[in-house]
Amino acid sequence: MSSASLHTAPSPSGAPSPTGPAHDSCDDVTAEGAAWLASAETYPRSALTHGRSRPDAPAVLPCGSAFDVVSVPAVFGRRMLDRLWEEGPGSGPVAAHRGRVLLFAAPGTAQRLPSLLEWEEWGGGTEVPSVLCHGTGDAVTVPPLSAPGPGGRLESRWLVAPGTRHPWLPGPEVILWACVRAARSAASSAVRISIFPGGDQSAKVYDVSRRR
Numbered sequence: 001m002s003s004a005s006l007h008t009a010p011s012p013s014g015a016p017s018p019t020g021p022a023h024d025s026c027d028d029v030t031a032e033g034a035a036w037l038a039s040a041e042t043y044p045r046s047a048l049t050h051g052r053s054r055p056d057a058p059a060v061l062p063c064g065s066a067f068d069v070v071s072v073p074a075v076f077g078r079r080m081l082d083r084l085w086e087e088g089p090g091s092g093p094v095a096a097h098r099g100r101v102l103l104f105a106a107p108g109t110a111q112r113l114p115s116l117l118e119w120e121e122w123g124g125g126t127e128v129p130s131v132l133c134h135g136t137g138d139a140v141t142v143p144p145l146s147a148p149g150p151g152g153r154l155e156s157r158w159l160v161a162p163g164t165r166h167p168w169l170p171g172p173e174v175i176l177w178a179c180v181r182a183a184r185s186a187a188s189s190a191v192r193i194s195i196f197p198g199g200d201q202s203a204k205v206y207d208v209s210r211r212r
Contacts, residue, residue, distance in 0.1 A: 028055075029145045033093070033162025037142065040066040055146040058156045064136030067092075068110040070103045070175050071132040071140075077101020079182035081159065084170070088178060092169040094160040095143050100132075101159070102140060105170050110135025112172040120176065131179060 029037070034051055040061045041047035051059060063069055072080065074096060080103065084091045093104040105113075110133035117131060134140050143156035170178075 027158060027161050028147060029158065029161050030163045032165040033167070034145050036066065036162050036165050036167060037061060037145075051145055054144075056144045056148055058141050058144055060139050060141050063110065063134045063138045063140060064107060066107070067104045067169060068107055069134040069138075069140045070105050070109065070113065071100050071134065072103070072179075073129045074099050074101055076129045076182055076186075077103065079185055080178040083178050083181040083185070084174075087181065089170065089174060090168070091160055092167050093158070093162045095156060095158050097141055097143070097156045102142075103170070103175065104162075104167075105172070105175055108135070109133065109170075109172045109175060110138070113175055116172055116176045117179070120180065122179070 035044070035048060037059070038044040038048035038051060040063070047059075077094075077096075078101065080101070081091060081094060091103060095102040095104075113131070113133050122131065141156060143158050147157070
């Protein structure tokens with residue numbers, strides 16, 4: 001795992017910032033990031049006011065409008081983050097919650113990703129973890145806007161904190177790519193990965209701990 005400082009999710013105006021996520025850190029959400037989270041609610045201003053009044057409390061937000069969420073087991077999710085930042089386009093906001101990693105994705109991902117995984121024959125091997133997709137009609141618990149003080153519990157924390165009003169979010173194809181690459185990185189010969197050829201041995205691998 002890399003030891004980079006926590007990354008703030010990029011905006012869609014360009015490529016993701018070249019800093020990688022810290023897998024064992026948490027940080028405060030920026031004011032613009034908080035506004036983006038609140039935009040998922042029917043009444044964003046009320047949600048934002050409530051969030052600011054209790055910045056150390058987690059919140060439950062609906063999926064399907066501002067974002068979808070893909071939930072995977074913690075270890076596998078961190079492998080996905082490694083692949084996204086070392087070999088791919090980076091990630092949007094990412095949270096850890098009760099043993100799972102929550103990857104915030106573009107709206108519509110929850111509807112499309114299951115069919116892509118099914119086509120990929122995901123789940124055919126015992127080493128392949130469950131991938132849960134949360135979209136329209138679902139809600140997820142997100143970490144507090146502010147990190148807890150010393151001694152505070154960390155059931156939920158940001159691995160990649162929202163930092164802009166319009167963060168870049170990966171779509172279903174990017175999430176599928178990360179799933180397959182993460183599975184391959186830890187796969188035994190029993191896991192069948194069908195659509196991607198062997199890794200390009202000449203591909204450049206980036207050390208995200210040096211991205212400042």
